Amino acid sequence: MEEEADNDEKRSGTSRQMTTISQHDFGFSESAQTNEAFSISIMENIEEEYGMFVWPCSTVLAEYVWQQRSFFTGKSVLELGAGTSLPGLVAAKVGSNVTLTDDSSRVEVLENMRRVCHLNKLNCKIMGITWGEWDLPIFDLQPSIILGADVLYDSKDFDNLFTTVTFLLQNTPGSVFITTYHNRSGHHLIEYLMVKWSLKCTKLLDAFSFMPSSKSSTLTGNIQLVEITLDDQQ
Numbered sequence: 001m002e003e004e005a006d007n008d009e010k011r012s013g014t015s016r017q018m019t020t021i022s023q024h025d026f027g028f029s030e031s032a033q034t035n036e037a038f039s040i041s042i043m044e045n046i047e048e049e050y051g052m053f054v055w056p057c058s059t060v061l062a063e064y065v066w067q068q069r070s071f072f073t074g075k076s077v078l079e080l081g082a083g084t085s086l087p088g089l090v091a092a093k094v095g096s097n098v099t100l101t102d103d104s105s106r107v108e109v110l111e112n113m114r115r116v117c118h119l120n121k122l123n124c125k126i127m128g129i130t131w132g133e134w135d136l137p138i139f140d141l142q143p144s145i146i147l148g149a150d151v152l153y154d155s156k157d158f159d160n161l162f163t164t165v166t167f168l169l170q171n172t173p174g175s176v177f178i179t180t181y182h183n184r185s186g187h188h189l190i191e192y193l194m195v196k197w198s199l200k201c202t203k204l205l206d207a208f209s210f211m212p213s214s215k216s217s218t219l220t221g222n223i224q225l226v227e228i229t230l231d232d233q234q
């Protein structure tokens, strides 16, 4: 028993040591710095799983939310697979009503989301939503904007993800899913998914074209930023 407690202590000690706080600035690098500029602090833990790290797709999507802030102000926003939640936190900062979600079974990720909201003094709703699962709270959600950064990375999850996304898009007419993903397999994958789920995908911007150089210099890969809606023509 004692040995087990020791091991727990060692494990959580290691985990604490690997926790860092990163700072993400918005509006500071613009030529005429706006008085709306702010920073978001994120607790990350590189030893933990995917949801405890700010992935490049999240940096790109968060910057997009900041630059399009007038579109986000006053909107109901839900982030799927939010992990460290940078895009959702930026949306909250610019005046959206935000719900952050991640896999219901990833308790430490959901707990970290609570901590980063507290750290940044932001009041977001936090919920477990596992893609493709139908827990009761999902039926009450009517976000006009759904965000997802780097949620298209494991093909075994695509059907579950798009079941949830399509349900949410149908639940709120006129809603959009704005997502960033690494384009590793050309455009065929997204085209296939759009046809399969009767969705329409529109490229928004070239990810590297609107990022401040201080941020784009740290990014690698081919990151796509797209908006997905129901395809009324199909």
Ligand SMILES: C[S@@+](CC[C@H](N)C(=O)[O-])C[C@H]1O[C@@H](n2cnc3c(N)ncnc32)[C@H](O)[C@@H]1O
Pocket (backbone or CB within 6 Å): 050, 051, 052, 053, 054, 055, 056, 057, 058, 080, 081, 082, 083, 084, 085, 102, 103, 104, 106, 109, 129, 130, 131, 148, 149, 150, 151, 153, 157, 160
């Ligand atoms: C690559 S990480 C991206 C995290 C964050 N959006 C970012 O870009 O920094 C993928 C995220 O999806 C979440 N996730 C994976 N499978 C999921 C599922 N089946 N249901 C809900 N969330 C899931 C993970 O917990 C993780 O937070």
